[in-house]
Amino acid sequence: MPRKSLLKFHTLKKPKIRQSWSKINLYNLSRLSTPAAATKTFFQQKWLAKSMTRGYHHPQIKEKHWTRMFDRRLPAVVPMDYQYLAQTDGSEMALGRGGGLDKEADQVHARDSRRRLKTPYMHMTFHPLERRLDTAIWRALFASSTRQARQFVVHGGVKVNGKRMLHPGYRLNPGDMFQVDPDKVMYATGARKAKKTGAMSTQDLADLKEQRRREEAAKAQETEAGADTAELDEDLEAMAAKPEEQEDPKAALKLLSMRASRILDSKRDLSGKRRQELREFSRTVRKTLSKLRGIEEEQVEETIDGLELGLAEILSKVPQDSLPKDEAAALDSARAAAEQDQATEEQAVDDTRTRRDAELLHAALERARENPIDASKPYATPWKPREFMSAFAFIPRYLEVNQNICSAVYLRHPVARPGLAEVPTPFHGETMGLTFNWYLKRR
Template sequence: MPKKATNLHSLARGRIRASYSKFNLFNLYKKSRFNFLYKNLYQQKWTAKQETRAYHGEFMTEGRWMTTFESKPETVANLVKTDVGSVKSHAQEKATPYSIQTFAALERRLDFALFRSMFASSVRQARQFIIHGNCFVNGLKITSPGYPLKAGDVFHVKSEKVLQALGSKKPSLEESLKIDKTQIFLWNKQVKKLQANPRESLQAFTQEMKKLEDGDSRKEQYLILINKYNSELESRIVDERKNCSETNLLRKIYDCIDQNKKSKKDLTAKDFQPYYLNNEFLASSIEKIYKDTIKQLDITPFQEKADGAEEKTTNAELASRILESSKDNELARALRNDLTALKSPYSKAIEVFFKTNKASVQEGLPYDPEWIFQLKKHEPLEATVEEVKENEAKYSKMVNLPWQKGFYGRNDPKKPYFTPWKPKPFLAPFAILPHHIEVSFKTCHAVYLRDPVARPGHSEVISPFGLDIHDRAYMYYNREGL
């Protein structure tokens, strides 16, 4: 039986554990350099043994660990060349950290291999996965956490368990409902503020982002937004250049006609302007073409199929059919000439549109009043926790924020982790993969290549402690009579 986890991540004791816990990260951060100045040799060895064992196999009793300990660590010999002119002295060669191999025997255990492969957030969680039958070695289910791996063994964990281990904690229904009510309130407040003073709000936001330091996470997100906006703008400009033809210009007129069909009003330049890069000259020219030519054309938007039925053609097909009839139709011929004359101004308008609408950190995002007034307030969520518990799926559909659909962290209530999945906070400092294991996160499989070894200046055993600590820990365990 493993040792009980009593106050494992105590901030007062400050022990460093084999865990991705945020409290463990704080203990790692505040751990100062060990001072052995006023301690005798045995006290130094005892302190080193305490600290290293808190990380390496803390769940094992001392007696059980001593049956695993190997006094002769596996290392690579340091051979020095003897050729004249290329000889390096022993002082110049990097020393081999033999003592860090003190706990190399633990790395062969299946529970440690799962933790090193980032399939579990701690060794204790890895043991739980194994005991509950979620781990397989070479296709066979293994339920013994201490199973010794051999070179070439392939092991894997069920993907849902890996997502649970590396994902954020799933909030309770009470926590999720409280967060969503707060988000809806703040969103409605922000929408009201933006619609009251849209231009001033955008300028104030741009000035705030400019003042932030380069390393600030909010400024990084702002830069990502600007780059995304510019890339979408460039893609649109490329498409506009490719489609700068009479057919495309005419298709946009019919798109505008279809969009305003319900209003049953005469279209003006203001209606055409959004379809033609918000260019006033193009919009007024298109209005003249619409009134003088298109309203006079007797072209049906329907065409007969083979079986005698009729179907509505697309606007692109309709525009192409009208321009093809320009050989015999005088109005269609005049329409083609007018559209051909607009191709050059349209190309210039594309360049102007790109320059005036390109975003930057200094200038910010371009002001678009239509986008501001398209923002809609969210209906307040008045349901109580008891009502939501009776029918969570029904109330979950009522949460429809721009960045979130459904309850916070509970898109799929059946999953044991935060949904949609997002990584555990403070995971990056622990994301260190060993040299002796090859990991595939796409399939949650890993290959145990070989036992970890020590080379000149490098050990494959991952440890938060320095060589001086491991030297004393090795001296403590490598003694006669044990």
């Protein structure tokens, strides 16, 4: 259905709820509220409730047809305790009735009744429509809307009890099995294709465009950061010197302090913890410089070596991309030595990884065989669920569905029970009660 037709069908100014997986319908569901009744007569309230609910429950059915289907008897069940039924026949409920001895029993019964959940009878107003074949197809998640389910039936893609059924208004009986063509189900519930000749879905195409946009933004940011820090890298390369070449301890300490300060001042991607460690290192170097005169030469060399090791340990925790070039080169040799020490342990792990990768590759190939890329299909491949499906992905209790063969069994008619009505509806019980009163009076 074109976008203009969708907007006209749902409308955004005055929300109209439909039996559809459309994102517009999902938005209207979030805006749904019980209409105000303070300024309306009882007749207006009933008419408004009727128009709202009929717009959701099969608006394509003519009103005169629905009024003939309407049934004032709302099916409901009351769960009974089988142990109580086996122990007594219920005659003890009448003991002392009329003699003043049933006062305590009445209080207990009233307290228990308050604890019980109420049965939402009014939600069963449209229960005859749940027997329709197109409604059952939509409830079984074989179509994205009742209109699409109706189209599947009319086009001959649905069978009931093994025979092709062309009437969407066929009323199912308990035990009837209906089956929908799997290709039609995959088209109805799968992602939409971006192009008729391609296999990519609209969602994948949007994700690909977003990924490209992020990559271009990241490249631009890296280029800007590289231009800002080019001068800093050149200064650090000129100042970098090996520890053996540093004869003056004071100059060596100043170089360590300057390296830490330059890394902090540069526009690198450093975490807050690394910045704290670098600041603490700079304070330690300044304290060492202030006490340099009272320390012997051997202790000075040991202190400088310890500070270099500390700086190397801090920089080893920083990502490689966040370091200047000279710092990254200095860390490469240390990391190479650490990797050489772990070579023996990794050798034992490689076999496990290889076996696991082979299993993952085998599973991926199996999934590719089961869900291949085929541009000739009317839906996007490899198949994936349609967008905005999860909000509507539920199956009523009166249906038993097998998604593998796209078939379902209509077990029984829907009923109301305490705290639950098996006819799904987004409207409040008051709205459904007004609707029931409208049709009850007109009968």
